[in-house]
Amino acid sequence: MYAAVRDQLRATLDEIEATGLTKHERELTSPQAAHVTTSTGEALNFCANNYLGLAGHPDVVAAASDALRNWGFGMASVRFICGTQELHKRLEAALTAFLGTQDTVLFASCFDANGGVFEVLFGEQDAVISDELNHASLIDGIRLCKASRYRYRNADLADLEAQLQAASGARRRCIVTDGVFSMDGYLAPLPGICELAERYDALVLVDDSHAVGFVGDGGRGTPEHFGVASRVDILTGTLGKALGGASGGYVSGPREVIELLRQRARPYLFSNAVAPSVAAGSLRALELVSSSDEARETLRRNTTLFRSLMTDAGFEILPGEHPITPVMFRGEDGARRAAEVADRMLAEGIYVIAFSFPVVPRGQARIRVQLSAAHTEDDVRRCVAAFVAATS
Template identity: 45%
Template sequence: MAFEHITEAINEMKEQGTFRKLVPLESAQGNEVTIDGKSLVQLSSNNYLGLANHPRLKQAAIEAVEQYGAGTGSVRTIAGTFEMHEAFERELAEFKHTEASLVFQSGFATNLGVLSALLGPEDVVISDALNHASIIDGIRLTKAARRIYKHVDLEDLEKALKETQDYRTRLVVTDGVFSMDGNIAPLPAIVELAEKYDAAVMVDDAHASGVLGKNGRGTVNHFGLDGRVALQVGTLSKAIGVLGGYVACSQDVRDYLIHKGRPFLFSTSHPPAVVAANREAIRVMKEEEELFDKLWANTEFFKNGLRDLGFDIGHATTPITPVMLGEETLAHTFSDKLKDHGVFAQSIAFPTVERGKARIRTIVTAEHTRDDLERALEAFKTVAEELNVTLHA
């Protein structure tokens, strides 16, 4: 039959204990979620600020549906640009301290559209080895040359910059916060090197938008680098709480992407509810600064708790905290047993991360209570004892 190799691959994953089913939630996204009728502490959501179920965002979405309908009926370049789309992009550009911005259907689509449109055979893209899959796929779609530098290795980056002097445009691309390890890119040094060798910088702030910088403006603002980074890419579906991706850039880049960015050109525009909720999210981030205080207090408490128990959490300095376990089957089993003890924390294994570097990736949010986090720490301790995981306390 057709696709026999697919069936074989699925069976192999099942035999190795690496096959995973989707886990449907039966409740709104929050500090606790309902799965199979059971309430669990949620440690796997990107809902950093709790905006996904924020009353102001929900009300904005409802009002937009009532006034403008459920959908837009067209792509942006034909009849699908409502005034609210452009108003939101103006607000987003102001928030990011850039000249302009353009919204795509997702963060993944943004990286595909930006990289494939802006770079040609005369150019080279220089990318961190642990950049997100969407950056990797965006690079694959370009006709540009490509260089991969060792993860956050500034010497290797400088070597790549020296060896690519003959290209028209050299674009250094890095995640602002690396999604699997939770570490922050050394952006000031990257920008200085790029300026030294007349290169441009693109930062993917998927896990920094709404987390780092004043009111969640991102890594560039966090390091005081406003105006020195050519392209800021991010999502509207993590800390922002809704859906979409964006690039904050110059007006010329925005205009060019409207004409050449294929995901933008050939996808129906965001429905009114999404646009209105995104706009309200930016306003909430400006006005409810206590959300950031709570997020970082929870982050510090949970990281310290895991360290005190003896877990290896790598070099994470953001709300993303990987609990390193190594073997794929152990990580999956650990995650399953956490559910039995009231915690939903998903395992991450190959091919998302390298073989032998499987982990439980945890993310705390501003919504978590101290009780939530204490219960989660107790669950991690109990499961480690049940599975005879060696700790280093």
């Protein structure tokens, strides 16, 4: 049987390659950082989610190393059996205090958090209204629940209101959005979303993975940035980006929601607990995020500089203020051009990645540049110069 299946799969892979959409993985031969080494040499890294530069911060590494010695390599169990340590409870309490919620529960990843929250909270009598550009984990999590599903155009409040009206007969209604849309760097219009939620008696759930730690004055994410933290009901997020860059995710919100997730969320009940070293390292990262604005300010300066220099150089970048800065390569041959430019830049010592369908819509290929607080001004200028050289 597999011989026939193999030929079908090979035909699909050949088609992906022929259209320039193959996603090749580049091997790092160094720790994650602003400066990395690959199999082809040293490079400046402009495509990691290491927004605050904490993935290799010595204090974070030391905390993880100490936990490895003192708490072991892994839990070998799920939380309710024998997979909960003091470290897990401390991290959940620290996240709760940082986010200003009532309680928090950890998951192995934010993908798991988003995969577990909807099935528990929403059934056949309910409705989930989701932004069309939400992360794949939100889309998959919503599919797992039996609620009626409504989709509104990206950040379109008029369309959101129309979908809320269509869902008016539901027992529970929940508006679901990314805080920051990861392929575009756009921030969701949370004030308008919260206003509509209150008008139509709906909950608001925000996945703030690309914001927590560095968006907002205190780094508490898009709800803080827009001044609506008290109006957002449920937050999901990751420890794998600004908060240390390892793994793990969470759901944070009302106490009853979190208690029910502990009882019924399948990714929580049937997956091993977050490793002790990850919990300890993430806890230290959260302490660093809470204690100083310096890294956030550096990140904002780097982002502003890069966006300004790229605009002056004539590149099309999507507007915004987020360190996610997509450099666009539109049209039918955009995917191939973006991939070629990324390869040329790596040869010049700048590590960036081209994104194409199905990660982004057809005809909207891009190189998604991500700034970090670990970059220097010279690093940023070198990146811009490499773009100019690679497209000349």
